Amino acid sequence: MRHISDSHLAALPQPLTGVVLAGGRGSRLGGRDKGLLVKDGQAFVAHIVSALTPQVDDCLINANRHIDEYQHFGPVISDELAEFQGPLAGMLAAMRHCRAGWIVTLPCDGIEVADDYVARLARALANSGQPIAVAHDGQRLQPVHALIPCHLQASLEAFLATGDRKIDRWYAAEGFAQADFSDCPEIFRNINTPEQQREFKAE
Numbered sequence: 001m002r003h004i005s006d007s008h009l010a011a012l013p014q015p016l017t018g019v020v021l022a023g024g025r026g027s028r029l030g031g032r033d034k035g036l037l038v039k040d041g042q043a044f045v046a047h048i049v050s051a052l053t054p055q056v057d058d059c060l061i062n063a064n065r066h067i068d069e070y071q072h073f074g075p076v077i078s079d080e081l082a083e084f085q086g087p088l089a090g091m092l093a094a095m096r097h098c099r100a101g102w103i104v105t106l107p108c109d110g111i112e113v114a115d116d117y118v119a120r121l122a123r124a125l126a127n128s129g130q131p132i133a134v135a136h137d138g139q140r141l142q143p144v145h146a147l148i149p150c151h152l153q154a155s156l157e158a159f160l161a162t163g164d165r166k167i168d169r170w171y172a173a174e175g176f177a178q179a180d181f182s183d184c185p186e187i188f189r190n191i192n193t194p195e196q197q198r199e200f201k202a203e
C-alpha cells in the first residue's frame with residue numbers, strides 16, 4: 001500500500017499496479033535470470049519490490065522462469081506470448097491481468113528506485129495530453145521505466161499483432177510524455193554483461 005500524503009495521492013493514477021519486468025532471457029549474462037541476482041544479501045527483485053511497494057497500490061512480478069522462486073517476493077504473472085518476445089509482452093500480460101487502472105514498470109536488472117519514481121512519472125503525465133509517461137535520464141529515453149494506462153491493452157495487442165516488438169515505436173504511435181530524471185541518471189544503471197555484474201559486485 002502506498003504511503004503518500006493525501007494531497008499527493010489525488011494527483012496519482014489509480015488504481016496503480018507496480019510491475020517488475022523480470023521476463024527476459026539474460027542472454028548476455030549466460031542466461032542468468034537477472035531478477036534473482038543477489039546484492040547485499042537480497043535478490044534484485046526483493047530490493048525493487050520493497051522500494052516500489054510504498055509508491056503503488058499493489059505490486060506484480062512478471063517472470064517467465066523460476067516462478068517458484070519469484071513467488072517468495074510477490075504475485076507472479078508470466079507472458080502469454082511464447083518465447084521471450086520482449087518487454088512489451090510483459091507489459092501486455094500485466095495490463096490484461098489488471099484490466100483497469102494503470103501499471104508502472106521497472107526492469108529487474110538494477111536495484112535503484114527513486115523515492116519519487118511514480119510521482120515524477122505522474123507529474124510528467126499530468127496536463128501533457130499524452131496517455132503514457134516514460135523516464136528520460138537526460139541523455140536517452142529509458143523505455144522500460146513507464147507509466148501506462150491499462151485501457152491501451154487493445155492498442156498494444158494490435159501493435160504486437162503486426163509483428164513489431166519495438167517498445168519505442170509503440171510509445172511513439174500512442175504519444176508519450178517524458179519524465180525528467182536527468183538529476184539522477186545513476187538509478188538506471190543495470191546489469192547486462194558479466195563485466196557489469198562484476199563492477200556492481202552482484203552474485
Ligand SMILES: Nc1nc2c(ncn2[C@@H]2O[C@H](COP(=O)(O)OP(=O)(O)OP(=O)(O)O)[C@@H](O)[C@H]2O)c(=O)[nH]1
Nearest residue numbers: 021022023024025026027028084085086090107108
Ligand atoms: N516480460 C518480459 N520481459 C522482458 C523480455 N525481454 C526482456 N525483458 C525485460 O526487459 C528489461 C530489459 O531487458 P534486458 O536488459 O535486455 O534483459 P534481457 O532481455 O533479459 O537480457 P539480454 O537477453 O541479454 O538482452 C528487463 O527487465 C527484462 O527482464 C521478455 O521477453 N518478456
Ligand SMILES: [Mg+2]
Nearest residue numbers: 109190191192
Ligand atoms: Mg538491461
